[in-house]
Amino acid sequence: MDSSTNGVKPGRATLATIAEAAGVSIATVSKVVNGRQDVSPGTRAMVEDLLRQHYYTGRGGSRQPCVEVVFAGPLAAYSNEVMEGVLQAAAEPGVAIMLSKGRIGSTPTAWALGVAKAGRSAVISVSNEMAEEDATALARAGVPLVVIDPLTPAGADVISVGSTNYFGGISAAEHLLSLGHTRLAYLGGGADAGCNQARWQGFRSTLEAAGHPVTPDRVRHGTFRYAWGVAGGEQLLALESPPTAVFAGSDEIALGLIEACRRRGVRVPEDLSVVGFDDTQLAEICSPPLTVVRQPLREMGSVALRTALRLAAGAAVDSHHVELATSLVVRASSAPPSSSARVP
Amino acid sequence: MDSSTNGVKPGRATLATIAEAAGVSIATVSKVVNGRQDVSPGTRAMVEDLLRQHYYTGRGGSRQPCVEVVFAGPLAAYSNEVMEGVLQAAAEPGVAIMLSKGRIGSTPTAWALGVAKAGRSAVISVSNEMAEEDATALARAGVPLVVIDPLTPAGADVISVGSTNYFGGISAAEHLLSLGHTRLAYLGGGADAGCNQARWQGFRSTLEAAGHPVTPDRVRHGTFRYAWGVAGGEQLLALESPPTAVFAGSDEIALGLIEACRRRGVRVPEDLSVVGFDDTQLAEICSPPLTVVRQPLREMGSVALRTALRLAAGAAVDSHHVELATSLVVRASSAPPSSSARVP
DNA sequence: CTGAAAGCGCTTACAG
DNA sequence: CTGAAAGCGCTTACAG
CATH class of the missing domain: 3.40.50.2300 (Response regulator)
Structure with missing residues (x-):
């Protein structure tokens, strides 16, 4: 059943079109369109359905969409x-x-x-x-x-x-493994966000399979924003055995992490590798320019x-x-x- | 003479309102509104004026502005x-x-x-x-x-x-002078842009008055974009006697300059001070965070x-x-x- | 809660 | 180039 052409006549629908289809008067349809109260709920629902089915747009016809x-x-x-x-x-x-x-x-x-x-x-x-x-x-x-x-x-x-996202997590892990890193961390965005979970699971599973699992203290979820990158980054850098590479859940988080590194005198990428996620303008513009998992946002x-x-x-x-x-x-x-x- | 209430009746104007004011028929006004060709230029001009004076909006009245x-x-x-x-x-x-x-x-x-x-x-x-x-x-x-x-x-x-902008240039110069810099440069945006000129002139005049004029080789105008910051920055750093501080015409230019520094191993701010212009999100987020002349963009x-x-x-x-x-x-x-x- | 009827704002084919 | 007139789409006060 093709509902998109279900009994819809060609040409722009008018109140008369809808009234005929609904078996009510033009006046009643007009009241529904204008949200007046003196229409029974049943009639209103039926007319509303028909208005939608017929793409009713009002006199003005279709303005600029x-x-x-x-x-x-x-x-x-x-x-x-x-x-x-x-x-x-x-x-x-x-x-x-x-x-x-x-x-x-x-x-x-x-x-x-x-x-x-x-x-x-x-x-x-x-x-x-x-x-x-x-x-x-x-x-x-x-x-x-x-x-x-x-x-x-x-x-x-x-x-x-x-x-x-899951595949993106995998490619971040593979990149860092191929560089020779074994102590890796994930500095993530919103813990509940589906995309964050997918990125993390892709990253995690790849590292586990490679025999370099991410220890629990090297996983932090927060928000996708810069401020969390700084705060969470400081936590990671303060670990007894800090990571040599971090996969960040967004470009902003990555920049916050880089700022945390600067404050501690940790050099990027000499002392710590950072991989971001998104590839916004920030990734190209920051110093050093960010290695990222690119998401085709445009x-x-x-x-x-x-x-x-x-x-x-x-x-x-x-x-x-x-x-x-x-x-x-x-x-x-x-x-x-x-x-x-x-x-x- | 108050043209904004000049003979305009209260209430929404209709074609009839305009027709009466213009001394023509409703049909003629309708034609003007719809851009039809069969109206004399003189009549058209007069009616168009009246439509505007009466804030004619059409049947729909005023939609959401x-x-x-x-x-x-x-x-x-x-x-x-x-x-x-x-x-x-x-x-x-x-x-x-x-x-x-x-x-x-x-x-x-x-x-x-x-x-x-x-x-x-x-x-x-x-x-x-x-x-x-x-x-x-x-x-x-x-x-x-x-x-x-x-x-x-x-x-x-x-x-x-x-x-x-002019005052912004002055405050950038004063800040850098107060830090003890004497070899300063301007890495500007579009040479023709009025705001760029004002920033530069404010900067320049203050430095001249302080007895530390900007030498011609330390002034470059380009665009307000990152790519120019990198290119122009490399030119400044390659000078025989490079500046110890640069005032950039925008945050993006400043970031480009910082990237040029990174490529040459020049440290910011130890080897080179950078002052940006705008105070966009970039200024807070980059590493090191940028000293800027803040423009209240919001x-x-x-x-x-x-x-x-x-x-x-x-x-x-x-x-x-x-x-x-x-x-x-x-x-x-x-x-x-x-x-x-x-x-x- | 519904609709017949009056009427508004607008458009257009057509006569001049 | 202009406008009288027919007519469309819509709204609303009011009768039922």
């Missing part, structure tokens, strides 16, 4: 990469991109209805803790949602775009936008979770362990 | 600070923020008319080379424009927001948004160029010159 991109946290190097991808994919079809910080101080339902009323074709939520209720409210308001790099493993009915943004537009057009989506490939980018922050470290 | 923020270049740490300020100021009045890369591949007029037709209340252009024609086209389309950190000195009829974004909304509401603006204060933030990239450098 607009997709809202929601960043819950502060804008950072990470968000820039994603936005560049989104903007690039939006340019050709002429879609407007709205930036927001998401629902703040209103109920999920009110927010979602506002988004729908403002005419957003879809919402892209980036790497944040969009609550279950918000996603549900959007769905009820008929606004498609695509999540980039979801913190929680993709729920059954949430469309998401991510990258091969492409993820582009894919998210194209997926959002397909959903907005009522098309079915093949896959509920698209996963793009990570790759290792070797720069100057990783090197073989110094001889003193290699020969304990 | 939306301001378009244009970044011509790549999104970077700089743009994030500005955007945070814009978003913050937009949250309370409930204004939507659209992000774009500006006019690409269309004529200024077509672009400006598209912006107007899409219902943008105003445009904020950030630190880019928005051509004279684009600004003029926007004005003709009746869309207010605010420029942040304009590259060219504020034109008579462009509203802009900036910071005290506040500049907020001020730009509020100004844009005032213009969109038809209010007059007190000042055509608002200038916010810079301040020195001392971190770890500046220190007294090493003894070998101090005693030549």
Whole structure:
């Protein structure tokens, strides 16, 4: 059954179209559209369904389509990469991109209805803790949602775009092993974040298989931010037997770790190798430039936008979770362990 | 004469309102609104004027107000600070923020008319080379424009927001002089950029007055980007008598310079002090953290948004160029010159 | 809770 | 190039 063409007539739907399909008067449909109270719940639900099925847009017809991109946290190097991808994919079809910080101080339902009323074709939520209720409210308001790099493993009915985090962890481990490191550590992001867990498990399993397991004191989870990189980095460097190489859960964490090293006089990469994750602008710009597991953030943004537009057009989506490939980018922050470290 | 209330009736203007004021039929006004060709140029001009004076918005009335923020270049740490300020100021009045890369591949007029037709209340252009024609086209389309950190000195009829660049240059010079440096250099951004010139002149004049003028070989202008920081930095470090301290025209340039130092084994701040300009996230996050002249980018974004909304509401603006204060933030990239450098 | 009917804002084919 | 007139999509006060 193809629900996308299920009894929908060609041409823009008007109130009359919906009224006929619903077997009610135009006046009643108008009331539903305007959220008036004097409509029975049953009638309202049926009419709302039909409005959606017929892509009812109101007199204005379709204004310029607009997709809202929601960043819950502060804008950072990470968000820039994603936005560049989104903007690039939006340019050709002429879609407007709205930036927001998401629902703040209103109920999920009110927010979602506002988004729908403002005419957003879809919402892209980036790497944040969009609550279950918000996603549900959007769905009820008929606004498609695509999540980039979801913190929680993709729920059954949430469309998401991510990258091969587990494989990324493996490639970080293989790189550091190949340089000759045996005392390795993981300085991770949010303990609950699905992507963080995947990175860690990939890293861990590879090192275990190689006979150099990560000891419990050399694993720390915190947040994906710089401040945690400094704090967690200091903890790792203060260990009795500190690591000779650290895999960080994000570029920001890696930079914090490098700052912790500077404060202690630990040289990167001579005394400590550091591998980051993301490959944002930070990785190229910092000193030394960061060896990283690259996540194709721009492409993820582009894919998210194209997926959002397909959903907005009522098309079915093949896959509920698209996963793009990570790759290792070797720069100057990783090197073989110094001889003193290699020969304990 | 108060043109903002000049004969404008209260309540939303309709085609009938305009038709009456213009002394033409409703049909003619409708044609003008829809850009039809069968209207004489004189009638069209008069009706367009009246539409603007009456804030004609069409049936939909005023949708959610939306301001378009244009970044011509790549999104970077700089743009994030500005955007945070814009978003913050937009949250309370409930204004939507659209992000774009500006006019690409269309004529200024077509672009400006598209912006107007899409219902943008105003445009904020950030630190880019928005051509004279684009600004003029926007004005003709009746869309207010605010420029942040304009590259060219504020034109008579462009509203802009900036910071005290000249004073920033002075404070960088004073800071480095007070540390005991006498061999100083300027690694600047775009030679033509007004803000770059102001930074340089403030720096230069202070050093001249102190009896430690910047020699011509220690002044380089390029771009505001990282890549130039590396290239220009290498030129400065290769001088026969290299500087002991460098004032960089942006944070990105400063980071490039630090990378150039790393490649040559020059230590920051032991062998070379570096002062950046902007105080983006990069300055806090890099290693060593950057001493910078802080530009209040968030506040500049907020001020730009509020100004844009005032213009969109038809209010007059007190000042055509608002200038916010810079301040020195001392971190770890500046220190007294090493003894070998101090005693030549 | 529903809809017939009046009426608003707008568009457009067509006569002049 | 202009406008009278027909008509569309929508809303709403009101009768049932």
